[in-house]
Amino acid sequence: xxxxxxxxxxxxxxxxxxxxxxxxxxxxxxxxxxxxxxxxxxxxxxxxxxxxxxxxxxxxxxxxxxxxxxxxxxxxxxxxxxxxxxxxxxxxxxxxxxxxxxxxxxxxxxxxxxxxxxxxxxxxxxxxxxxxxxxxxxxxxxxxxxxxxxxxxxxxxxxxxxxxxxxxxxxxxxxxxxxxxxxxxxxxxxxxxxxxxxxxxxxxx
Numbered sequence: 001x002x003x004x005x006x007x008x009x010x011x012x013x014x015x016x017x018x019x020x021x022x023x024x025x026x027x028x029x030x031x032x033x034x035x036x037x038x039x040x041x042x043x044x045x046x047x048x049x050x051x052x053x054x055x056x057x058x059x060x061x062x063x064x065x066x067x068x069x070x071x072x073x074x075x076x077x078x079x080x081x082x083x084x085x086x087x088x089x090x091x092x093x094x095x096x097x098x099x100x101x102x103x104x105x106x107x108x109x110x111x112x113x114x115x116x117x118x119x120x121x122x123x124x125x126x127x128x129x130x131x132x133x134x135x136x137x138x139x140x141x142x143x144x145x146x147x148x149x150x151x152x153x154x155x156x157x158x159x160x161x162x163x164x165x166x167x168x169x170x171x172x173x174x175x176x177x178x179x180x181x182x183x184x185x186x187x188x189x190x191x192x193x194x195x196x197x198x199x200x201x202x203x204x205x
């Protein structure tokens with residue numbers, strides 16, 4: 001209902017919902033914007049990787065060995081598996097199911113800790129120093145860029161999980177869970193092309 005008075009048009013927003021899920025929420029757009037920026041950054045780095053590869057007859061340049069696959073492949077699996085508890089946490093958040101949110105967020109955080117620890121070993125799996133050839137620099141920066149996103153996501157998810165274990169959980173906190181899940185989906189899926197380029201690419205082209 002609107003009321004045109006001497007001071008201008010006023011709107012009564014009391015009947016509007018205070019919590020909105022999905023694209024109707026302002027913070028959803030902030031998360032989407034962040035994903036767009038970070039996704040573009042990773043895409044530019046992948047293009048740089050391909051450009052540098054075309055400048056070398058050997059990739060990686062001799063005598064650098066091929067990157068190891070064991071730890072990176074395990075971490076890829078961990079990141080993809082993390083999508084499941086976050087998807088269940090998102091569904092529980094929509095249902096305002098506090099118990100479900102707590103359970104699935106806790107599982108997702110534990111998996112994220114594993115992913116961050118394994119990422120540290122992935123640098124060693126590259127079998128090259130960051131300052132050894134252009135190959136080493138671009139490989140390290142690709143893995144490192146995504147690593148920073150992993151750490152940020154872990155901190156954010158841990159903070160949201162801690163909030164959900166407080167007694168004064170508000171309805172607006174459930175939207176934080178949904179946006180955290182959305183970012184986790186982005187984080188896990190964007191690692192697939194980076195993993196393929198950095199660890200499988202030298203074996204293919």
